[in-house]
Amino acid sequence: xxxxxxxxxxxxxxxxxxxxxSSLTSLVTELGLKVDRVAIERNGxxxxxxxxxxxxxxxGDRLEMVHFVGGGSL
Numbered sequence: 044x045x046x047x048x049x050x051x052x053x054x055x056x057x058x059x060x061x062x063x064x065s066s067l068t069s070l071v072t073e074l075g076l077k078v079d080r081v082a083i084e085r086n087g088x089x090x091x092x093x094x095x096x097x098x099x100x101x102x103g104d105r106l107e108m109v110h111f112v113g114g115g116s117l
Contacts, residue, residue, distance in 0.1 A: 048102045049100065058070070061100075076110055078095075
């Protein structure tokens with residue numbers, strides 16, 4: 044299996060556990076992130092969470108991920 048090579052938040056990253064055509068959900072799981080606390084932009088387009096299982100990654104895709112963290116007080 045070949046690894047998946049992406050540009051993630053401006054940095055080249057290689058994921059040996061993922062092959063090209065892996066879903067966005069697979070990537071979020073591989074990164075250990077909570078699905079309900081992440082927003083993803085792929086190649087300049089926001090990807091709704093409802094589509095993560097059917098959006099398949101290709102080598103060279105540019106992703107921006109924002110991981111929301113709770114905390115603080117009002």
